[in-house]
Amino acid sequence: ALRRRFAITPDAEFTIEANPGALTKEWLAGYRDAGVNRMSFGVQSFHDDELQFLSRIHTADQARASIRSARDVFDNVSLDLIFALPGQSVERWRSNLREAVALETVHVSAYSLIFEEGTPLNAMKLKGIVRPALEDEEADMYELTVRALGEHGFSQYEVSNYSLPGRECMHNLGYWERRSYVSFGPSAHSMQRSVAGDRRWANISNITAYLDAVENERMPVASSEVVGRETAMEELVMLGLRSSGIDRAEFRRLAGADIIDTAPAVVARMIDGGFATISDERLLLNAAGYIFADRFALELIDSTERIAPAALVR
Secondary structure, rough: OOOHHOOOOOOOOOOEEOOOOOHHEEEEHHHHHOOEEEOOOOOOOOHHHHHHHHHOOOOOOHHHHHHHHHHHHHOOEEEEEEEEOOOOOHHHHHHHHHHHHHOOEEEEEEEEOOOOOOOOHHHHOOOOOOOOOOOOOOOOHOOOOOHHHHHHOOOOEOOOEEEOOOOOOOOHHHOOOOEEEEOOOOOOOOEEEEOOEEEEEEEEOHHHHHHHHHHOOOEEEEEEEOHOOOOOOOHHHHHHHHHHOOOOHHHHHHHOHHHHHHHHHHHHHHHHHHOOOEOOEEEEEEEHHHOOOOHHHHHHHHHHHHHHHHHHHO
């Protein structure tokens, strides 16, 4: 349907995300023949006890087998891993990274475990059943990730993402760089960039209602909004610090002033502390600074909203 309606470029990234053990070789070959050129697996760990703790339905051996099968069909295979699990040692995490490299994946997403409110995992934490990793332990694992993957040719192009040259995840880059994107299907979210204000919309989540709208030639949109300058500035800062840096020209357009003028003390601390560099185009964190990306983002936003509030509400 997409190919009938849109002109898709020959070099377009076409990703399928899957759980290990869910796809046969026949399925993989079928996806390839349909145009898929990138596979991504939610591995999370190569240790069965860690997978059980994370309530994953696959085993470590199934993860290894799925990646090997995918590598026989695709040359672009990615996997997700989770670190800073309760009780996880640095050496245990190192072994997960070694397996990812040994399996010849070209992209690794490494996320620290988050205890989200309302989840069974967070309930276990509140009851004292599990202890979250300490900040120092998490930092050690993060630094190991940067170093260990870097030794094998992987570049860190976002806080949690590493790739071999030319294997960055293109659709994620689009989100982090705030490009326009159109999504299809129930619950899908889209965004259209505009100088008059970016517009975002979300599709109906109920499948029956979604199909009814489409079959009756109605837009299956549940909600939409025009993003104000303040929200756009906040997203520019938060997403930019996590990836390719804050675009200073775009920041000036949104805030009415340069970031070195709206948050001079924060910018100076980032640079003098060895966490960031600044050019005429961008304020960019380095690997050491990525650890503090969220903290720096909040400080930059807070300072800007105090110094340049009038521009942000235009």
